[in-house]
Amino acid sequence: MNQEIEQLTKNAMEYSIMLQKLHKEISTVIVGQDKIIEKLILALLSQGHVLLEGVPGLAKTLLVQTVSDCINSKFVRLQFTPDLLPADITGTKIYDHNSGSFKTIKGPIFSNFILADEINRAPPKVQSALLEAMQEKQVSIQGETYQLEKPFFVMATQNPIESEGTYRLPEAQVDRFMFKLLISYPDKEQESEIIHRFTEGITHKATKILSIADILNIQDFVLKIYCDEKIRNYITEIVDATRHPNNYGLSLTDKIEFGASPRASIWLTIGAKANAILHGRGYVIPKDVQDVCYEILRHRILLTYEAESENITSDDMIKKILDKITIP
Numbered sequence: 001m002n003q004e005i006e007q008l009t010k011n012a013m014e015y016s017i018m019l020q021k022l023h024k025e026i027s028t029v030i031v032g033q034d035k036i037i038e039k040l041i042l043a044l045l046s047q048g049h050v051l052l053e054g055v056p057g058l059a060k061t062l063l064v065q066t067v068s069d070c071i072n073s074k075f076v077r078l079q080f081t082p083d084l085l086p087a088d089i090t091g092t093k094i095y096d097h098n099s100g101s102f103k104t105i106k107g108p109i110f111s112n113f114i115l116a117d118e119i120n121r122a123p124p125k126v127q128s129a130l131l132e133a134m135q136e137k138q139v140s141i142q143g144e145t146y147q148l149e150k151p152f153f154v155m156a157t158q159n160p161i162e163s164e165g166t167y168r169l170p171e172a173q174v175d176r177f178m179f180k181l182l183i184s185y186p187d188k189e190q191e192s193e194i195i196h197r198f199t200e201g202i203t204h205k206a207t208k209i210l211s212i213a214d215i216l217n218i219q220d221f222v223l224k225i226y227c228d229e230k231i232r233n234y235i236t237e238i239v240d241a242t243r244h245p246n247n248y249g250l251s252l253t254d255k256i257e258f259g260a261s262p263r264a265s266i267w268l269t270i271g272a273k274a275n276a277i278l279h280g281r282g283y284v285i286p287k288d289v290q291d292v293c294y295e296i297l298r299h300r301i302l303l304t305y306e307a308e309s310e311n312i313t314s315d316d317m318i319k320k321i322l323d324k325i326t327i328p
Helices: 003-027 034-045 060-071 086-090 124-136 188-199 212-222 229-243 262-278 286-297 305-309 314-324
Strands: 050-053 075-079 091-096 101-106 113-117 138-141 144-147 153-158 179-182 256-258
Touching: 003 034, 003 060, 003 212, 003 262, 034 050, 034 060, 034 153, 034 179, 034 212, 034 262, 034 286, 060 075, 060 113, 060 153, 060 212, 086 091, 086 124, 086 138, 091 138, 101 144, 124 138, 124 153, 179 286, 212 262, 229 262, 229 286, 229 314, 262 286, 286 314
Parallel strands: 050 153, 050 179, 075 113, 113 153
Antiparallel strands: 091 101, 138 144
């Protein structure tokens, strides 16, 4: 290991300690869901956004608000409804009679942490306004462009069991989310602890663990993590196998309609680097790629009707690909 990588590892270990404290503090408020918390932290470090799918009542709002509290940043919750307008999110201009000119009123999107609750309930025009801001990190209000604050992190939720009154997110827009996380029910012990906390007046307010400057420093550091050419080739083969499975001895052509986009390769690399920091390393290993693979690829692999009729999921396809691709 050369000196540069040794120095990267030394810095990564310092950041890892800070991030473990962040994880621990979030866990004092959120019962269970350790994997979800870890992936949220990874997405934040990678400057990505998260699409969270789960039934109501699983503390999704509390989760992202707690992350915001631990960083002492601005948090806003947007309840998406069918009558929502793009200006309700981005802002608008109003005429000021006193000055005789138009004044810009910035919308709630000018915050650090955005919870877009039930994003699939809003019409496509509103979804596009949010997703454009996610991609460009800026919004246009009647011809003027405004930069969004840093860090800028969006966690959008959608209900997988209810379809009435919803607008399905197009694949091109879903692709803009770094992760798609599936949040599940707590186990019996965790459920008992939830009852204990929320029915006996036990409250814990998350304390500030990191500053905004700390997060921005780590975000800059993520891109400096060493990723060997062998790891890049490993990532390339995984993504290419979603497009041309026959080339890798996988008989999945009748199951996969469209493979992952190049954006998947970029997020796999950045996500693996962030995961390396989380584990105190200044370099990427294959396990880092595997740890983020499902969350990055599951919403980027489009299945055929045949696969859906057989109840095959994109996670099943990812597992077959990972089992087949040679680990460097």
